[in-house]
Amino acid sequence: MSSTREDSIDALLEPFPRETIGHLPTPLHPLPRLSEALGGPPLWIKRDDCTGLATGGNKTRKLEYLMGAARAEGADGVVSFGALQSNHARQTAAAAAALGFPCDLILVTNVNYREPAWEVSGNRLLDELLGAKLHIVPDEAAAAGCLQTLLGGANDAGKQLYVIPTGGSNAIGALGYVNCAGELLAQCEALELRPGTLVSATSSLGTQSGLLVGLHAARSPIQVRGINTYSAHPANQAEALRRLCDETAELIGTEPPPSDSLRIENDFLGGGYGVPSEAMQRAVEEVARLEGVLLDPVYTGKAMAWLLAAVREDRLSPEEPVVFLHTGGSPGLFAYQQCLSGHPAP
Numbered sequence: 178m179s180s181t182r183e184d185s186i187d188a189l190l191e192p193f194p195r196e197t198i199g200h201l202p203t204p205l206h207p208l209p210r211l212s213e214a215l216g217g218p219p220l221w222i223k224r225d226d227c228t229g230l231a232t233g234g235n236k237t238r239k240l241e242y243l244m245g246a247a248r249a250e251g252a253d254g255v256v257s258f259g260a261l262q263s264n265h266a267r268q269t270a271a272a273a274a275a276l277g278f279p280c281d282l283i284l285v286t287n288v289n290y291r292e293p294a295w296e297v298s299g300n301r302l303l304d305e306l307l308g309a310k311l312h313i314v315p316d317e318a319a320a321a322g323c324l325q326t327l328l329g330g331a332n333d334a335g336k337q338l339y340v341i342p343t344g345g346s347n348a349i350g351a352l353g354y355v356n357c358a359g360e361l362l363a364q365c366e367a368l369e370l371r372p373g374t375l376v377s378a379t380s381s382l383g384t385q386s387g388l389l390v391g392l393h394a395a396r397s398p399i400q401v402r403g404i405n406t407y408s409a410h411p412a413n414q415a416e417a418l419r420r421l422c423d424e425t426a427e428l429i430g431t432e433p434p435p436s437d438s439l440r441i442e443n444d445f446l447g448g449g450y451g452v453p454s455e456a457m458q459r460a461v462e463e464v465a466r467l468e469g470v471l472l473d474p475v476y477t478g479k480a481m482a483w484l485l486a487a488v489r490e491d492r493l494s495p496e497e498p499v500v501f502l503h504t505g506g507s508p509g510l511f512a513y514q515q516c517l518s519g520h521p522a523p
């Protein structure tokens with residue numbers, strides 16, 4: 178039997194140490210009521226909110242390879258970063274707990290949103306339950322100082338800390354989404370589904386980079402649209418995506434994806450990272466009420482808002498199915514309680 182393209186992605190990932198902590202493959206299923214309500218292309222959803230690890234999300238796949246590297250390097254503990262309501266921080270805390278690593282989390286509070294629940298509930302509550310040590314700091318400069326202090330202390334104690342970047346987004350973390358590309362292609366083949374577009378929220382870019390590198394390695398025609406939920410500087414974000422795609426392709430020894438495939442949509446960021454928008458609120462409600470699927474206020478709600486607008490404005494071919502990558506984040510709903518509650522069904 179000839180080997181399939183997905184097998185070749187498996188072969189490319191074979192050399193890298195991995196902790197198989199995810200619940201994989203995640204489901205790929207249609208969204209029939211949402212598709213019908215919109216009257217555009219058939220919409221499907223890839224449920225990476227169901228990856229396991231303390232309510233799931235896209236960081237699980239990255240952490241399989243990052244924790245694999247931490248173990249291979251003989252680390253005594255891990256340290257990572259995020260905003261106070263970071264899903265990445267929560268999933269890192271869960272992965273560390275499951276694998277027996279002490280975990281330090283450096284969390285910044287400089288997000289332009291406040292309500293009482295944002296300060297104490299959602300991901301932050303879960304970080305504490307999962308046993309991570311929290312270091313809450315005002316901004317990135319203070320986070321860098323905190324990291325130096327932790328590394329110095331570990332060094333004095335003869336211990337080695339493995340540093341996981343924000344969002345788990347370096348080339349090693351992106352391998353998790355090279356893997357997802359192979360998984361998705363195998364599922365599409367089994368279902369005889371030929372999507373034209375794959376839509377994902379994008380922030381620290383490991384998800385989008387891994388998908389682009391994996392799909393290009395498999396010669397897939399699926400176009401990836403990353404919906405910017407983070408950066409107010411699109412030019413920097415585009416450059417960072419180019420760099421991470423190149424580093425990830427180099428790590429696995431494949432050709433980098435062409436520049437015209439690196440597409441980021443910048444119109445749905447609203448007031449900035451973690452700042453709610455009207456379009457996000459409507460998208461979260463619409464998908465909850467039509468499909469019983471929970472999105473999140475920081476990432477997937479804004480990405481879905483882009484998709485709803487693109488379909489309503491006829492910007493996507495009605496013939497080609499669209500896959501929405503659900504990257505997780507539902508604990509964030511509880512941190513935005515004031516903004517999301519009190520909208521009864523009409």
Ligand SMILES: *Cc1c(COP(=O)(O)O)cnc(C)c1O
Pocket residue numbers: 234235236264265344346378379380381382383384385473476477504505506
């Ligand atoms: C981190 C995150 C993203 C963005 O993924 P990146 O790889 O950082 O671009 C999207 N959705 C959710 C729910 C996340 O937690």
